[in-house]
Amino acid sequence: MVTIENQQLRLTIHPKGAELQSIFQKEFQTEYMWSGDPAFWGKHSPLLFPIVGTLKGNTYNYQGNAYSLPRHGFARDHEFAVETQSAESIGFLLKSDAATKKNYPFGFELRVIYRLNGSGFSTTYRVTNPATGPLYFSVGGHPAFKVPLAPGTEYTDYYLEFDQTENTPRWPISKDGLIDMPAQPLLNNTRTLPLTKDLFAKDALVLKHPASSGVALRSKKTERGLKMDYPGFPFLGIWAAPKADFVCLEPWCGIADAVDSSQELTEKEGIQRLESGETFGRSWTLTLF
Template identity: 35%
Template sequence: MTITNMKNQQLQVKINTFGAELQSLKKDGIEYLWQGDATFWGRQAPVLFPIVGKLKDGHYVYNDETYTLGGHGFARDKAFEMIDSSEHEVVYELRADKETLQVYPFDFRLRIKYTLVGNQLSVKWEVKNQGQDEMFFGIGAHPAFNVTLENATFEDYQLTISPEISRPFIPINVSTGTLELSKKYKRDDNVFKVSRDLFKSDALIFETVGETEVLLSNTINARSVKVSWKDMPFVGLWSTYPNEAPFVCIEPWCGIADDVNTDGDLTTKFGINSLAAKKKFSATYTITIN
C-alpha cells in the first residue's frame, strides 16, 4: 500500500491506495477524520462498492446463479492503482479481476478522484461498464468524523440536514441489518442532537433528492464538518451503539441494503443502479472543514 499526501494552505490530506481510502483530514493541525480503532470500528472512510449495506442472508441472485458477497462489497479491501496525480488531485482505479468475478460477474472499472480546493475535499466516483451485458451496482461513502475536538464531547454535537424539508425515513431491522421498507415514513425533523440513543436502532437512513448537505457541528467551538452532494438518493448517519465510540459517520449513498422481504434478485433490488454496455456513471460529494 502507498500513502498519498496532499495539502494546501488550509487542509492536509492522506489517502491510501488500499481501498482508495481517506486516512487523514487535518485543519490547523487538528485531525477531523476518525483514525480507526478495532475496539469500536477499525475503518475510517471506506468506499462501498459494488453494494451498499448488507444483502439478505449474505447473497444475491443474477441470471439464476447465486453469489455470496459481504456487506458493503469488496472495493474497501482491494488495492487500487494510482493512475494520475498532481499537487491537489489524485485518481485511483480498480478493475474487475478473477477474484471479483467470482462474487460479482461484471467487467467494471471504478475510478475515484480526490480534489483539494481551499477547505474542501471533493470525492468523485466514476463507474464504467466494460462488459457487453447490463451491469447492476451500488456505490457509497462511509467517512467517520471525530467528535471530541477542542474539549467538545459526543453529546455536544448535532446533525443538521438541509434543506429543511420532509424526507422518507427507512427503518433498519437491527437483528438482520436489512431494511424494513414496509415501515418507511416521512419525517419533518431536520436537526438531531447526537447521543448514544440516537443510534440504538443502527443508522438513521433517509431518502434524499436534489442538493443536500449534512452539517456536524457542536455547541462548544466553531469546528464543524459539512458533507454535501447532489442527486444521491440516500444518506446514512451512524455511530456505534452501545459502545461509546467518539465519531459520527455521514454517508451519502447511490445504493442501499436489501429489504428484509427481498427475493434476492440483483436486477430488481431496491436502490440498485444499472449501466448499459460501455456506459459510465458518476457522482460526487464534498467534505467541507471549518
C-alpha cells in the first residue's frame, strides 16, 4: 500500500491495479470509500482497461484474428510500478508486455495519477501509444463510495444530484452483461435520483451522453457528501451490489458491447483510437464535504 496526504485528506492506494483503497477526510473523521467487504463485493475502485464492461462472447476481432478479454479488461489485476511520487501526488505505470499481447495485441503505456487538492483530489488516466500502428482501447473508473456516510442516517436518506436537468434513459444490461435495447425511462426533466437498494435489482444504470458532467451524493439529513466531476467521459455507470451499503459512480470512455455487436474492435461503441506516439488523457475529480 502507498499513501499520500495533506492536512485535510489521506488517500491509500494499492499498486495492484493502481486501485484506490481509502479516502479518509481528517476534519470530519470520515471514510468515504466502501470497505470492500467480500460478502457483497470485494473491490474498492477497480480500473477498467483496455475495455469497459463485457464483450459479446467475451471475444473481439481485430485484423482477422479473435481475442478474448474478461469483463472490464486486465489492468485491475496487474501490478503497476510507482513512477512518480511526492507528498500530495503519486503516479502509477503499466506497460504492455508479452503476456498482455497474447489477448490484446497492442503496445501501450497506461498511467494513473492521483493528486490531492485541498478537500478533494483528481484521478487522471493517461494512455500513450508507443507502437507504430494505431491503439484501440477503452478506459474508465469504478469507485465505490460508502452509503450511509454519517451516523444516524440510512441508505434511503441519500440521493444523487446531477449538475444539469436530465432527460436521460438507462440502457438495460442483458443476462450476458451486454447493452440491451430499447432504452428505458430513468431521469425525466429532473436533476435528482433517490437511492434505494432496489434501484440496482437489474444491474447497473448505464447512461449514454448525459447532459451533466458532474454528480453529487447528498442527503437532507446530513451535510456529509461528495461531488464528482467527469468532463470528457461520454458514459456514466451507477451501480451497487445487492443489499450492499455503497454506490459506484463510474465515469467511462467506453461501454460494454451491445447485444447486436459485430465484435469488430474498430467498430465497438465508445472505442478510442490513438495514433502512434500520441497520448490520451482524461481526469475525474472528487470534492468531499
